[in-house]
Amino acid sequence: MFRNFQNSVFIGLGLGILFPGVLVSIIWYLMHTYAFLAKADLLLIGGIAVNALLMHYFFNQNKEQIGRGIISATFLWAFLFFFYKMNQ
DSSP states (O other): OOTTSOOOHHHHHHHHHHHHHHHHHHHHHHHHHOGGGTTOTHHHHHHHTHHHHHHHHHHHTTOHHHHHHHHHHHHHHHHHHHHHHHTO
């Protein structure tokens, strides 16, 4: 499915923001819907950890530029999580 992607940092950045963004949105909804998940902030890190799987896949496919874009997106998500925890 991803083999036809051009080896570009911007594609990796987009994928690295999109996939965890969807997962974090679902986790955020579940955390605010169910009371027993209200303090489970580590689930958000699990949603971001999906980037590690994506990165591993693209590095094995010799798409290093996409992998670098995913790493950049992971740092962006980590900063967002840091600011979220600081404002809690």
